[in-house]
Amino acid sequence: MSLVLETCEKGVAHLTLNRPEALNALNEELIKDIVEALERHDKNPSIGCIVLYGTERAFVAGADIKAMLPKNFVSFQEEEMFAFEINRIETIKTPIIAAVAGYALGGGCELAMACDMIIAANNAKFGQPEITLATIPGLGGSQRLTRAVGKAKAMDLILTGRHMDAQEAEKCGLVSRIVDHTELKSEAAKMAETIASHSRPAVRIAKKAVNVAMETTLAQGLSTEKDLFASTFALEDRKEGMTAFSEKRKPKWKNS
Ligand code: DAK
Numbered sequence: 001m002s003l004v005l006e007t008c009e010k011g012v013a014h015l016t017l018n019r020p021e022a023l024n025a026l027n028e029e030l031i032k033d034i035v036e037a038l039e040r041h042d043k044n045p046s047i048g049c050i051v052l053y054g055t056e057r058a059f060v061a062g063a064d065i066k067a068m069l070p071k072n073f074v075s076f077q078e079e080e081m082f083a084f085e086i087n088r089i090e091t092i093k094t095p096i097i098a099a100v101a102g103y104a105l106g107g108g109c110e111l112a113m114a115c116d117m118i119i120a121a122n123n124a125k126f127g128q129p130e131i132t133l134a135t136i137p138g139l140g141g142s143q144r145l146t147r148a149v150g151k152a153k154a155m156d157l158i159l160t161g162r163h164m165d166a167q168e169a170e171k172c173g174l175v176s177r178i179v180d181h182t183e184l185k186s187e188a189a190k191m192a193e194t195i196a197s198h199s200r201p202a203v204r205i206a207k208k209a210v211n212v213a214m215e216t217t218l219a220q221g222l223s224t225e226k227d228l229f230a231s232t233f234a235l236e237d238r239k240e241g242m243t244a245f246s247e248k249r250k251p252k253w254k255n256s
Contacts (some may be wrong), residue, residue, distance in 0.1 A: 004033040011048040011196030012189060013041040023061035024054045026107045031082040034111075035089065042092045045255065048196030048203065051097045051188045052115060056181060059100040059124070060108025065133065076138075086139045089114040093204045095195050099188035100124045101181050105163070110139035113148060116207060118174060119188050120166040121181035126174060129161040147214055148174050199237035200255040 005016040015037050017024045024030070034052070041047045054060055063082075071081075089096070089111075098104075098112035101121035109126050112118050120126075128141045136142065137158060146154040149172040157164060169175045179187040195203060205228050212224045232238045236256050244251035 002033045002037070003030045004037045006037060008041075008047065009189075010193045011046060012192040013037075013044070013047045013050045014053065014185075014189070014192075015041075015050060016053045017055075017060065020055050020057070022064065023058035023103060024108070025061050025064040026082065026111070027064040027067050028082060031085045035085045038089060038092050038096065042094045045200070047094060048198070048200050049095050049097065049192035050092075051099050051192045052111075053099045053185065053188070054101065054104075054108075056101045056121075056123070058102040058108070059098065059104040060111055061103045062106030062108050062129070063139070083139060086110065086114055093207070095192075095203060095207055097188055097192055097195075099184050100126075100175070101184050103163075106130055106137065106141070107139050110137060110141045110144065113144040113174075114140060116210075117176045118169075119184070119191060120169055120175040120178050121184040122166050122178055123181045124166040124169065124175070124178075125163040126157075126166075126169050127161065127163040128158045129163070131159060132161040145174075148172075199235065199241065199251075199253045201235055202232055202237055202241075205232055 003017065003019050005018050007014045015034070017030065017034065019025065019027075019030050038050060041050050096115040098115040098118045100112055100118055101124055103125050104112045105125070105127050106129060109128055128137045128145060130136050130138070130141075137145070142154070142158060145157065153172050166175065166178045170178050209225050209228045213221050216224070237251070237253050240253065241251045
């Protein structure tokens with residue numbers, strides 16, 4: 001049985017991580033199920049956005065420490081553990097929202113950051129506490145957190161191992177918005193449905209454009225944006241969007 005529960009509604013795939021007894025700690029099975037579900041929904045033309053949820057107590061409390069305990073230096077040289085799977089999330093073209101309540105620590109914070117945006121419940125706690133285990137972030141935390149919040153805050157979090165609350169996470173730009181924990185699901189669904197209501201290929205191009213900004217120089221990014229912008233003019237939907245505006249009606253997307 002999968003450790004990810006799935007429902008689909010109004011063009012949105014809702015994926016709920018279901019290993020509550022270990023606060024959704026990531027093991028091989030859970031991460032495999034997450035990536036398999038993401039890749040399957042990414043190929044489904046009726047899905048325009050994906051939301052990842054945990055429980056109210058924990059989004060994900062990190063990689064499974066008990067499963068990592070027997071590993072040694074050679075294990076990590078010879079096997080990827082699930083670093084490979086986390087990197088596969090980067091290849092998903094459909095936008096992914098991490099809807100975080102409770103703990104998003106270590107690999108959990110890294111999983112949320114591998115998504116396209118994070119919406120946080122007011123009880124969310126983020127952190128990279130690996131230093132308290134005498135190790136360091138290994139699923140992108142030292143890189144993605146630093147890009148998201150800057151060097152000073154990333155150093156503070158990674159070297160102290162402290163948890164950061166939702167307010168601080170929003171203030172430093174890690175999360176896009178905070179909602180009451182009772183409204184996390186409905187607010188995430190609303191946000192996802194809005195994204196899914198737009199032209200699917202235009203959304204994918206917009207996601208690509210923003211991601212380029214994280215990887216390149218301003219000059220190269222602006223040049224890529226120019227090309228991507230021009231590419232939207234090859235879409236039937238672009239013509240429909242501008243025609244519908246001129247005719248004061250709602251656009252009818254063909255997603256082509
Ligand atoms: N792993 C395994 N079990 C965990 C867990 C984790 N990360 N977090 C919680 N649990 C389990 C607890 O052991 C406990 O299980 P039982 O004792 O009931 O069997 C249950 O979940 C409830 O946890 P607590 O009793 O501790 O609950 P509290 O409310 O008191 O505390 C807490 C919640 C989240 C503050 C606490 O559980 C905690 O500090 N958890 C550990 C957080 C942490 O250190 N996370 C970072 C882990 S290191 C890589 C791959 C992966 C990684 C790196 C590299 N490569 C492939 C290169 C990732 C590393 C990490 O994420």
